[in-house]
Amino acid sequence: MSKLISSIKQAVEASGLKSGMTVSFHHHLRNGDYVLNMVMEAIAELGIKELTVNASSLFDAHRPLKEHIQNGVVSTIQTDYMSQELGRFISAGNMKNPVQFRTHGGRPADIESGKTPIDVAFIAAPASDNMGNCTGKMGKSACGSLGYAMPDARCAKFVVVITDELHPYPLVTRSIPETDVDAVVVVDSIGDPKGIVSGTTKITRDPVGLLMAQTAVDVIKGSGLLKDGFSFQTGAGGASLAAAKYLKDVMLKEKIQGSFGLGGITGYMVDMLEDGCFESLLDVQCFDLRAVESIRNNPRHSEISASLYASPFAKSAVVDSLDVVILGATEIDVDFNINVHTDSNGRIMGGSGGHSDTAAGAKLAMIIAPLSRARLPIVTDRVNCISTPGSTVDVLVTQKGVAVNPKNAELRQRLIDSGVKVLDIRELKALAEDRSGVPMKPAIGERVVAEVIYRDGTVIDRIREVKEF
Secondary structure (H helix, E strand, O other), X not given: OOOEEOOHHHHHXXXXXXXXXXXXXXXXXXXHEOHHHHHHXXXXXXXXXXXXXXXXXXXXXXXXXXXXXHOOOEEEEEEOOEOHHHHHHHHOOOOOOOEEEXXXXXXXXXXXXXXXOOOEEEEEXXXXXXXXXXXXXXXXXXXXXXXXXXXXXXHOOEEEEEEOOEOOOOOOOOOEOHHHOOEXXXXXXXXXXXXXXXXXXXXXXXXXXXXXXHHHHHHHHHHOOXXXXXXXXXXXXXXXXXXXXXXXXXXXXXXXXXXXXXXXXXXXXHHHHHOOOXXXXXXXXXXXXXXXXXXXXXXXXXXXXXXXXXXXXXXXXXXXXXXXXXXXXXXXXXXXXXXXXXXXXXXXXXXXXXHHHHHHHOOEEEEEOOOEEOOEEOEEOOOOOOOEOHHHOOEEEEOOEEEEOOOOHHHHHHHHHOOOOEEOHHHHHHHHHHHHOOOOOOOEEEEEEEEEEOOOOOEEEEEEEEOOO
């Protein structure tokens, strides 16, 4: 027996996909992904229309979606993140229905509850056997964890694995088992490795970024959370990586052993694991080649599903056991609401991903951001879009000082007592405006082009059409 089908088009036909249905994709191949575009081209050739595309994230590599939207093949997008090129196209009002933005935890919650059912899931797999046992840990297109694809594979009515490296049956080191898979297609290439993972993800050399990173570590120390059993998540940005390095130095010097590192994993987190800073890494997505190698070879570096990572409706999720998370922002307002969906002109260029999930779960949710970007203040009276509610954010770290959410008076006093420079967030806003001026408000229309759906399923904001570019 074999589940092999000779082409993507034949797999689409075998799935029974019809106009008006939903297809899904995952984003572990990121900006190197070929699979979404190949599948959507085959669907368009079959004359199927009015589809919903449910993708865990969308990147500039997926620009052909613009044509499929204009031609009526795609009428709705559900996603957790959307990069700038597609974002600007949507912001200009070019799509029939508003985009539905979810979080990395809210997406699997809604898939598993049946709120956003998937008719056909397409799994990009760097290695698979002929029955669909597949993994991202090996192969010429290795991407590491397939955590975001797992809910799709479990819940979709029909699952197609697309691979560029077929292994003998059985593939023992599977991420997704054959019991979830209906068909397997072998193609020449599922993606460009240069866009899937970088060889190295680098610490910033910018003095401002390094200062913020050191201050972030001072905040962690001052909070009282840095002790044996400590758990931590940070991103792949330059300042965040610098914070991880400085934190590692402190943990080694003070002989602190944490419990786990979480999230999208980088080589710097792998270094912390191997140097004894953490007992384990829990990985929903690998960000670089060092992380891919580690998850393939180190049993203490384990793959987790998006549901286990952050679903608010699972019986439990790892984010609820998280001590500290370091996050970014395009804007923050005086009520500590965070925008990571739009730029200062209101154009879509991002998404929550796991931002609001980790902020809600962590004991200390910290934002690192410079006072201004491109001569625009980071702190504003009201963000253009609420991605993460201020009620879940604890601290803003800038190069000029730290602001603590008034809800957390005890933390504020702890930081002051530890020598951290603490200011009111309005003082930081004034400092930024003294340097950069007060920006004009963007020209926003009335038409809603996207809804921001919080992790609990409620709509917390709407993004409107931008009239001018």
